[in-house]
Amino acid sequence: MLVMPIVYVSDVERSMRFYELLGFKLVRKHRKGRWAELRLGDAKLGLHYLDKLSQSQEQQRVDLGLESQEPLEELxxxxxxxxxxxERFVSDEAFGYSLVIRDPDGLHIQINQHDPELYT
Incomplete structure (x- = not known):
């Protein structure tokens, strides 16, 4: 079984271009443009078109966390x-480094690079 978070977006094509900049690859796309499935390594991400989020859907949104193999300064x-x-440039964290961006629909994305020397 594979976990696939689903992100509700107002423009699937625009969101696909954004996530492709982060290294995601298109797996499949609905021919009417209402759905796309992306992959990054072993992880999948669904992009689902929704004209407007209801207030309860906006409150249920989650943040997306990514772990980068590329040095964060280069990314x-x-x-x-x-x-x-x-939203936040590369910052020193207790676990290594992170930077924060938002996707075109405002989803908070924290990209981390863990420093193995900080773990036992």
């Missing part, structure tokens, strides 16, 4: 060059 430069605004 940060790539995101800035692609015009992706950073």
């Amino acid at each position: 940060q430069e790539r995101l800035i060059a692609a015009g992706i605004p950073l």
Whole structure:
């Protein structure tokens, strides 16, 4: 069994382009553009078109956490060059480093790089 979070988006194509900048690859897409399934390594992500989120759906949103193999400073430069605004630049954390962005529909995405020397 594989866990696949589903992100509700207002524009599937725009969201696909955004997540492809983070390294996701398209697995399949609904021919009417209402659904796309992406993969990043062993992880999957569903993009589901929804014209408008209800208030209860907005309150149920979750954050997306990604772990980067690419040095975060390099990723940060790539995101800035692609015009992706950073909510928080690379920061030193208790576990290593992180940076924060938002997807085109405002989903909070924290990208982490763990430092193995900080773990037992």
